Structures are given as C-alpha cells and as structure tokens.
Amino acid sequence: MEKRKLIWALAVIFALNIALIGLLQTAPDAGADSYRRGASGETVKKIQRRLSDWGYYSGAVDGIYGSGTEAAVKKFQKKNGLTPDGVAGPATLAAIGLPSGSGGSSGGGSSDVNLLARLISAEARGEPYSGQVAVGAVVLNRIEHPSFPNTLSGVIYQRGAFSCLDDGQFDQPVAESAYRAARDALNGWDPSGGAIYYFNPATATSSWIWSRPYLTTIGKHRFCT
Numbered sequence: 001m002e003k004r005k006l007i008w009a010l011a012v013i014f015a016l017n018i019a020l021i022g023l024l025q026t027a028p029d030a031g032a033d034s035y036r037r038g039a040s041g042e043t044v045k046k047i048q049r050r051l052s053d054w055g056y057y058s059g060a061v062d063g064i065y066g067s068g069t070e071a072a073v074k075k076f077q078k079k080n081g082l083t084p085d086g087v088a089g090p091a092t093l094a095a096i097g098l099p100s101g102s103g104g105s106s107g108g109g110s111s112d113v114n115l116l117a118r119l120i121s122a123e124a125r126g127e128p129y130s131g132q133v134a135v136g137a138v139v140l141n142r143i144e145h146p147s148f149p150n151t152l153s154g155v156i157y158q159r160g161a162f163s164c165l166d167d168g169q170f171d172q173p174v175a176e177s178a179y180r181a182a183r184d185a186l187n188g189w190d191p192s193g194g195a196i197y198y199f200n201p202a203t204a205t206s207s208w209i210w211s212r213p214y215l216t217t218i219g220k221h222r223f224c225t
Helices: 002-026 042-053 067-079 090-096 110-124 129-144 152-156 176-186
Strands: 197-199 214-218 221-224
Touching: 042 067, 042 090, 042 152, 067 090, 090 110, 110 129, 110 152, 110 176, 129 152, 129 176, 129 197, 129 214, 129 221
Parallel strands: none
Antiparallel strands: 197 221, 214 221
16 A cells, blocks of 8 residues: 555656646746747747748747747857857847847847947947947937837848848957947937938949938948938
C-alpha cells in the first residue's frame, strides 16, 4: 500500500513539473529577457508585427512563436549583424525596438537612444554636430509623418530608407558624439527645420530627391521635405 502511495506521489510531482515547464515556456511576457520557439503573448505579437512590416515575416500575427517566427527572426538577425539563433534576446529585441522586459517601446529610453545613435553614427559620422542632430531629427520627423512607419525602429529599418543598413556602416562602432546627438534630437532639437529627407549632393544619383523642397544645408547634407 505504501509503495503504491509513493508511486502515485512521484507521478503527481512529475506531472506538475511538466505542467510548470510548459507554463514557463508559453507565459505571456512576464518581463522575460528573451523569446524563443514555444513562447507566446503580446510581445511575440509585436515581434511578428514589426518583422511583417519590414518584410521578414509572412505568417499570422497570432502571438505564437512558431517555426515561421523563428525563421523570420533569423533573417532579421543575419541582416543586422546579430547572432542568427532565432531567439529574440535583449540585443535582438533592442534592434527591433522592443526593450527586453518591457513589452514595448520606451519612448526615449536607452534603447531608443542606442538605436538612433547607431543610425546617426552610420549616416553622419564626421559631419558637424548640428548635422548629426539633424539626421536624428529627420528620423523622428518621419515617425510623425503619415508616409512613414510610426515607430523609431520602423523608420530606421524600413527597407531602402537608409543606405547604411546595406553597406555595412550600420554595424560599425558608434561614435560618442552620436549618442549626444541622439539625446538632443529626442529632446526636441531639430536643426533640419522639420525635414523628412536629406542627401549628399555630391553622391546623390536620384533625380527625384533633387525635386524635394529645400530647407537647409548642414555640412555635406542637404535637408528637404
């Protein structure tokens, strides 16, 4: 009799352990630092939605981290110089614009500063400081413009928007001044005068960009609307 009770108790403990593991794998958000296959919840939906907007994901935005989401995360990671393991850890979440453990954008937090600084450094390294801030301001102006995505990461990772994502400059070390420029831009300084485009007249090959209404020139960049 005692032996049967012991066997029964062990079976119950085993079943509870299996159930607990399943809950931990699928618990929605709960301040997790990473998401992988088997996870679910609102943050997974946000990951899917953003990867879908950028053309990496074509499945349903259902909040379930399946093989399709994993494959899309790998594509995004490869494209952006991250370890292509299919796991949305802190670095990948930050690149997507979802700070780990928060479930959403921080609206000017450290993740926004880091992402914007990386873009500024890649696009305006060596430019006057006001020109670096202006490049950051252009990104922020696009967020408010109906023709562009309405998130910082959405604007920066929009396909074809910034050449630095294709030529490797985005993955280079970030200049210290770019962090200061990102903070100044996020705090409202806009030396561009409200521009949503900029280009280098010495290297521009598009006739369309020259048709945009001119606002100002800072360093090598011409800013326009």
